[in-house]
Amino acid sequence: NAGVTQTPKFQVLKTGQSMTLQCAQDMNHEYMSWYRQDPGMGLRLIHYSVGAGITDQGEVPNGYNVSRSTTEDFPLRLLSAAPSQTSVYFCASRHTSGDTGELFFGEGSRLTVL
Amino acid sequence: QQPVQSPQAVILREGEDAVINCSSSKALYSVHWYRQKHGEAPVFLMILLKGGEQKGHEKISASFNEKKQQSSLYLTASQLSYSGTYFCGTENGYNNNDMRFGAGTRLTVKP
Numbered sequence: 001n002a003g004v005t006q007t008p009k010f011q012v013l014k015t016g017q018s019m020t021l022q023c024a025q026d027m028n029h030e031y032m033s034w035y036r037q038d039p040g041m042g043l044r045l046i047h048y049s050v051g052a053g054i055t056d057q058g059e060v061p062n063g064y065n066v067s068r069s070t071t072e073d074f075p076l077r078l079l080s081a082a083p084s085q086t087s088v089y090f091c092a093s094r095h096t097s098g099d100t101g102e103l104f105f106g107e108g109s110r111l112t113v114l
Numbered sequence: 115q116q117p118v119q120s121p122q123a124v125i126l127r128e129g130e131d132a133v134i135n136c137s138s139s140k141a142l143y144s145v146h147w148y149r150q151k152h153g154e155a156p157v158f159l160m161i162l163l164k165g166g167e168q169k170g171h172e173k174i175s176a177s178f179n180e181k182k183q184q185s186s187l188y189l190t191a192s193q194l195s196y197s198g199t200y201f202c203g204t205e206n207g208y209n210n211n212d213m214r215f216g217a218g219t220r221l222t223v224k225p
Contacts, residue, residue, distance in 0.1 A: 040217060045213065045214065048211055048212070
């Protein structure tokens with residue numbers, strides 16, 4: 001199993017450009033989520049999904065869109081990038097049932113917006 | 115709402131102990147603990163689901179006080195490999211699916 005795979009690992013954008021961060025998991029997890037990590041702020045939840053066709057907002061959703069057309073994929077879209085979106089982005093997944101609750105994280109995508 | 119972690123940073127010598135605390139202003143259903151090495155993804159350590167429950171992972175254990183809405187992570191006889199940033203993640207209900215993380219505690223273990 002590859003686990004959670006994120007692409008790209010690094011990206012530099014200019015203000016106003018759009019891009020999509022890709023996330024795929026091969027563990028048949030119902031739940032997938034996106035976090036951003038900034039120095040001193042920990043991990044902040046952007047959006048999450050509990051299954052195909054279902055998405056919901058986390059604590060910092062503004063400026064980001066998501067969709068979940070398949071169980072495996074959960075892309076994060078930045079429609080008009082801003083310098084404040086410079087961050088490291090992590091995708092994570094887990095099963096929604098059962099008590100283990102372990103979140104599996106991808107390796108992260110480092111985004112710089114100039 | 116993000117849980118509050120303390121301390122922000124700890125420096126230890128090998129073999130020393132440390133405690134990292136995590137508290138929430140809302141009732142908790144579960145507390146997760148993760149460790150992140152520099153430049154890597156967070157890695158799951160343990161989850162605590164019931165009040166007063168203590169769980170262990172090698173020489174790392176944790177407790178969960180449901181009434182006080184707090185959890186503590188205990189690192190005993192620390193090793194160099196324990197260095198990293200520790201995060202607690204909290205959920206307020208079963209299948210809440212909205213896990214919030216604390217700002218992290220940076221632990222440095224020196225020889």
